[in-house]
Amino acid sequence: MRLRRIKGAEEAVAASSRCISSPEAFKENWRHVFKNGNPIHIEIGMGKGKFITTLARENPDINYIGIERYESVLLRALQKTDEESLSNLKFIRMDAMQIPDVFAQGEAERIYLNFSDPWPKDRHAKRRLTSRIFLERYDRILPPSGRIEFKTDNRGLFEFSLQELPKAGWNIDAFTWDLHHDASLNAGNIMTEYEEKFSSLGNPIYKLIASRGNKKAPSA
Secondary structure, eight states: OOOOTTHHHHHHHHHHBOOOOOGGGTTOOOOHHHSSSEEHHHHHHHTTSSHHHHHHHOTTTTTEEEEESSSHHHHHHOOOOOOOOOTTTTEEOGGGGGGGHHSOTTTTOOOEESSSOOSSGGGGGGGGGTHHHHHHHTTTTTTTTTTEEEESSSSSEEEEEHHHHHHHTTTEEEEOOGGOOHHHHTTTOOOOOHHHHHHTTOOOOOEEEEEOTOOOOOOO
């Protein structure tokens, strides 16, 4: 994926009080970052931040952490939240592969994956955020009751995810092939920028909810 680099993005991200520059230092100590013991929900690949910012605004008793790999994208999210005093929202610039280095077992209760890169070529399957290599990492930071919520407009990626999750030992609790026409799963749905764009073109949006079920905590 090619992204246009924005001059000054790296410096702006580093200077922001909303961005955690050394997140591994807070493993097992995120309550000190937020100054409370509220549950933590994570969005991986948060883009411009509309989804997670809306969640933080609507749910002050939940702490949210948005993870984004690219500074130029993260900068857009920072610009959108500059004027909002959301003490329950933080951002991290890092690769999702690193999350077990940043969060301890059970430290995050929910993970949102929204419109992730589909990596359509078979040889790139392990890079998909619903591949077994990433599911193993999510397994290492969620509690037994933890869950993943995944949305995409890419049918191939959705089909892959429906097959991959059970193979990795996860339970698929619910799914739909047309979110916006599914009264149950669409209740309270918050649309991302991509979701607004794709749905306006008539593309169906796919969603699934998966849980760890009774899986034992993996060894560190």
